[in-house]
Every structure is written in structure tokens, then in C-alpha cells.
Amino acid sequence: xxxxxxxxxxxxxxxxLTPLIEKNVTRKWVPRTLGWSACFxxxxxxxFLIQVFTGILLLIYYKPDPGRAWDSVTFIKSNVPMxxxxxxxxxxxxxxxxxxxxxxMARIAYFKIYRSxxxxxxxxxxxxxxxxxxxxxxxYLLPWTNLSYWGASVGTEIPGAIPFVGExxxxxxxxxxxxxxxxxxxxxxxxxWVLPAGLVIFMAMHFAMIRRTGISRPL
Amino acid sequence: xxxxxxxxxxxxxxxxxxxxxxxxxxxxxxASAGMVGYPVTTFxxxxxxxxxxxxxxxxxxxxxxxxxxxxxxxxxxxAVIKVDGQVRAFNGACPHLGCxxxxxxxxxxxxxxxxxxxxxxxxxxxxxxxxxxxxxxPFQIQDDVLRIT
Numbered sequence: 001x002x003x004x005x006x007x008x009x010x011x012x013x014x015x016x017l018t019p020l021i022e023k024n025v026t027r028k029w030v031p032r033t034l035g036w037s038a039c040f041x042x043x044x045x046x047x048f049l050i051q052v053f054t055g056i057l058l059l060i061y062y063k064p065d066p067g068r069a070w071d072s073v074t075f076i077k078s079n080v081p082m083x084x085x086x087x088x089x090x091x092x093x094x095x096x097x098x099x100x101x102x103x104x105m106a107r108i109a110y111f112k113i114y115r116s117x118x119x120x121x122x123x124x125x126x127x128x129x130x131x132x133x134x135x136x137x138x139x140y141l142l143p144w145t146n147l148s149y150w151g152a153s154v155g156t157e158i159p160g161a162i163p164f165v166g167e168x169x170x171x172x173x174x175x176x177x178x179x180x181x182x183x184x185x186x187x188x189x190x191x192x193w194v195l196p197a198g199l200v201i202f203m204a205m206h207f208a209m210i211r212r213t214g215i216s217r218p219l
Numbered sequence: 220x221x222x223x224x225x226x227x228x229x230x231x232x233x234x235x236x237x238x239x240x241x242x243x244x245x246x247x248x249x250a251s252a253g254m255v256g257y258p259v260t261t262f263x264x265x266x267x268x269x270x271x272x273x274x275x276x277x278x279x280x281x282x283x284x285x286x287x288x289x290x291x292x293x294x295x296x297x298a299v300i301k302v303d304g305q306v307r308a309f310n311g312a313c314p315h316l317g318c319x320x321x322x323x324x325x326x327x328x329x330x331x332x333x334x335x336x337x338x339x340x341x342x343x344x345x346x347x348x349x350x351x352x353x354x355x356x357p358f359q360i361q362d363d364v365l366r367i368t
Binding site: 057060080081082083085086 | 264
């Protein structure tokens with residue numbers, strides 16, 4: 001404990017951490033009428049961090065190859081110690097994350113917090129919702145089960161309803177006429193890199209905007 | 220609770236309450252760290268099926284004349300070859316600098332991709348920067364299955 005304190009003291013002397021922590025955490029002012037429903041956004045962030053962490057752990061064993069994907073997920077669930085837990089947390093976390101984002105948005109809509117000057121908070125939030133849903137959708141294919149195959153099959157069919165370009169979008173998203181190993185590789189790249197990176201970028205903007213405008217005060 | 224009411228509340232020993240809160244928060248932090256740390260460190264352990272390298276098995280029916288079947292045993296790349304009806308097993312690591320050699324069925328030789336060493340089908344060096352033979356690996360054959368243990 002004393003060692004930790006002296007390490008903190010040394011860092012504090014050099015970088016003045018205490019005023020920073022006081023301003024942002026321990027003495028941060030928030031509207032006193034703020035209730036528990038104001039936590040949904042922060043909880044969604046927490047679940048995202050859990051998803052990143054468990055996702056990295058799963059990546060140690062997962063193989064994005066149609067011949068080996070299912071075997072590798074089964075290996076994680078039945079052979080890797082605590083693998084069943086990490087895999088389950090990742091699966092349940094995806095659902096919880098979507099639920100939390102929707103609850104967060106419901107609150108913002110109900111209390112009309114999206115109004116000026118916070119319109120762009122809402123816009124970036126809608127982008128974050130879309131990215132979250134796409135993350136869940138791409139992740140759903142990765143275990144390469146019958147359910148995930150048909151889930152991806154039906155899901156990628158949806159943009160087919162767009163006039164004129166629909167068919168092209170479907171073929172583009174599937175990397176071919178149907179769900180194949182190419183689709184798996186594409187979804188994998190989206191799932192572990194592209195979408196999370198987009199999520200981080202939009203979260204940074206979302207949080208920076210909230211910092212600038214401050215938390216909305218109830219009417 | 221704001222600071223003004225806290226100062227007035229002298230009867231309940233705020234220092235005791237503060238200490239209790241600190242200990243409770245610290246205890247919960249330690250418990251949470253354990254709840255996360257235990258499964259995660261367990262997850263990073265080597266799974267049983269990967270730590271026990273066990274034995275390498277090659278069904279002899281799969282091994283055609285003049286071909287090689289490669290496998291892994293105790294971290295070594297093992298080549299099992301069949302020449303003139305005779306089965307042999309070699310450690311694929313070239314005795315020169317440890318590159319894994321390749322079996323060339325047409326010439327019945329092992330060739331090292333790194334520095335061009337060539338070994339005959341009994342592991343003897345025939346060309347290249349090497350005098351030592353390929354290490355031959357002992358095996359048992361039981362019910363037409365070759366086992367290296």
C-alpha cells in the first residue's frame with residue numbers, strides 16, 4: 001500500500017494527476033436529479049470493454065476458416081479451461097450491449113434530451129447503435145453453425161429489397177452469390193477490426209460532445 | 220450527502236463510517252478482481268489436449284510407396300517415408316541449422332530449402348553444407364498402424 005502511494009505521489013508530483021481526477025471523477029458535478037437511468041450509456045461502454053476483452057481471449061483459439069471454425073469454437077467450449085465461460089460471456093454480452101444501447105436511447109428520446117444543442121449526440125448515437133447491431137450480426141456467423149449460416153443468409157438478403165442496387169449490395173456483403181468461406185473471412189475482419197474501430201471513433205466523438213455541452217438538466 | 224450536513228452530523232463518527240466505506244469498496248474491488256482474474260488466468264492455461272503431445276500415429280495403409288507422411292511429435296516435425304516397401308521415420312530438422320527438410324518423391328531424397336543440403340532415403344547426407352545424417356526416429360508397428368511414442 002505504501003509502495004503504491006509513493007508511486008502515485010511520484011506521478012502526481014510530475015503530472016499533477018490529483019486536480020485531473022478531482023475535476024473528472026471525485027468532485028465532478030452532475031445534476032442532482034440524475035437517476036439510475038442515466039447509467040445505461042456508461043454501462044453500454046462497460047459491456048463493450050468486456051466484449052473487447054473476451055473477444056481477444058476467444059481470438060487465441062478461433063480459426064476463421066469454414067473447415068475449422070466450428071471445431072475451434074467447440075474446442076473453446078469443451079477443451080479450453082473456462083473457455084465455456086468466456087465464450088458465453090461474449091455471446092450474452094452482445095445481447096446485453098444492444099439492450100443497453102436501446103435503453104439508453106429510449107431514455108434520451110423520452111426526456112427529449114436530443115434537442116438543441118445535442119442533436120449530433122443523437123446522430124452519433126444512431127451510428128453507434130448501427131455499428132453495435134452490425135457487430136452482433138457479423139459475430140453471429142463466426143461459430144459457423146447451421147443457425148449462424150442461415151442467420152447470415154437471411155440477414156444479408158435484407159438489403160436486396162433496396163431498389164436497383166439491392167442485388168449488388170447482397171452480393172457485395174456475401175462476397176459472392178451465397179454464404180461461403182469468403183463471407184466468413186469478410187465478416188471476421190469486420191467483426192474483430194473494422195466495426196470495433198468505427199465504434200471507438202464514434203464513441204470518442206460522442207463522449208467529447210457530451211463533455212462540451214455538459215449533461216442535460218431535467219426540465 | 221453534501222459537506223455541510225456531514226459536518227453537523229458529529230454523533231456518528233464520520234471517520235469510522237468513512238473507514239468502513241473504504242474497506243467495503245476495497246473488499247468489493249478485490250473480490251471483483253478475483254472473479255475476473257481467476258477465469259481469465261485459467262483460460263490462458265494450456266488445454267489438456269494441447270499439453271500432452273502424446274504419440275504420433277500413421278496408418279500404414281495411407282503410406283504409399285515413395286511418399287512421405289508428416290506429423291508432429293514433441294515439437295518435432297517427423298517424416299515417415301516408405302521406400303522399397305520399407306518404412307522409415309526421420310526427424311525433419313536439418314542437422315545443419317535446423318530448417319525442416321522436404322521429401323522429394325521423384326528423386327527419393329530429402330532436400331533442405333535453406334542451404335540446399337540433400338539427404339538420401341536412409342537419411343545419409345549426399346550434398347550440401349552438412350556431414351551429419353537426419354536423426355532417425357524409433358517407432359513401433361502394431362495392427363498396421365505406425366506409432367511414435
